[in-house]
Amino acid sequence: MRRKSLSGAACPIARTLDVIGDWWSLLIVRDALRGMRRFSEFEKSLGVSKNILTRRLHALVRQGILETAPAADGSAYREYRLTAKGRSLFQVLVALGQWGHENAAAPAGSRMIMVDREHRRPVRKLEVRASDGRLLGPGETMMVRIGELAGASNTNQG
Amino acid sequence: MRRKSLSGAACPIARTLDVIGDWWSLLIVRDALRGMRRFSEFEKSLGVSKNILTRRLHALVRQGILETAPAADGSAYREYRLTAKGRSLFQVLVALGQWGHENAAAPAGSRMIMVDREHRRPVRKLEVRASDGRLLGPGETMMVRIGELAGASNTNQG
DNA sequence: TCATCTAGTTCCATAATAGAACCTGTGGGA
DNA sequence: TCCCACAGGTTCTATTATGGAACTAGATGA
Structure with a gap:
């Protein structure tokens, strides 16, 4: 099939x-x-x-x-x-990496982490934010058909 | 196999x-x-x-x-x-949704987008940031083995 | 020149996917 | 109570995809 x-x-x-x-x-x-x-x-x-x-x-x-x-x-x-x-798949890979780091066990001693190249410090955890900057959890979002958007046609993202 | x-x-x-x-x-x-x-x-x-x-x-x-x-x-x-x-796979799904919105064509009229439930406005594009807040692009990050981290053992993420 | 490397292609066995048919226990209505 | 439709699977088969190995043609390099 x-x-x-x-x-x-x-x-x-x-x-x-x-x-x-x-x-x-x-x-x-x-x-x-x-x-x-x-x-x-x-x-x-x-x-x-x-x-x-x-x-x-x-x-x-x-x-x-x-x-x-x-x-x-x-x-x-x-x-x-x-x-x-x-x-532009970068954000997808970062999200996958952060989830794996927190939720998928790795063989001891060989765990890797994404850092910023300059300072060698871990990248911040990704945050989902509303257009006004509020931090959003899974329950505070939804999918809508384009055209059912509120007010100003802010074509930010998806 | x-x-x-x-x-x-x-x-x-x-x-x-x-x-x-x-x-x-x-x-x-x-x-x-x-x-x-x-x-x-x-x-x-x-x-x-x-x-x-x-x-x-x-x-x-x-x-x-x-x-x-x-x-x-x-x-x-x-x-x-x-x-x-x-x-906690939420961020992964948001990243996938944003990429698809920008890079994968949809049948006209039926495109959907993630919004915040309260104001029905598109969610902000995910940003990858260093621990000091600097915005990072793909070329400004790297993977390192844990233990090779710089200075303070800031166990932020992965 | 000749061995080696690069970037494949071909062949085969096994695993995963899709669709349909079948099966068992529930729930609800007459 | 009886019966039938629904929920949530399982089993069967056909078709793809995957993984491994073997083979190849052109490029490189000693």
């Missing part, structure tokens, strides 16, 4: 999962954000088999999250670079 | 994906955050077949993201409720 497509869903969460909701895509983006660009780098970092890596990379290119370009080292090979669309 | 396990990974992003990195889990959590609790509610909302829904729900219970309890309507059935661990 064909995997169910969510690309036409009204919910933006479902549409996102349709694009990057598989085993490897987000890990590839994570590595790409760390600076990896070459097929062999991803292969080594992820420990994924080549056929799957090939398919994932091509899918990410098709979706505009990665793009290929001549390798920066001047060789005849090509490399994979994040597009702006790919880089 | 057994699906590759990431549960022992040092990277918290990988560990999170090991837990909820599949097609349906996050959509179930999304619906649960909206208040859904019953098997049939999830089934109707997601359009997923029963055998898969059963497996996903049981897996989420096993992982402590959902828990079962006697149904709130007093019937003999049971319902699935989010645990604190499950509710």
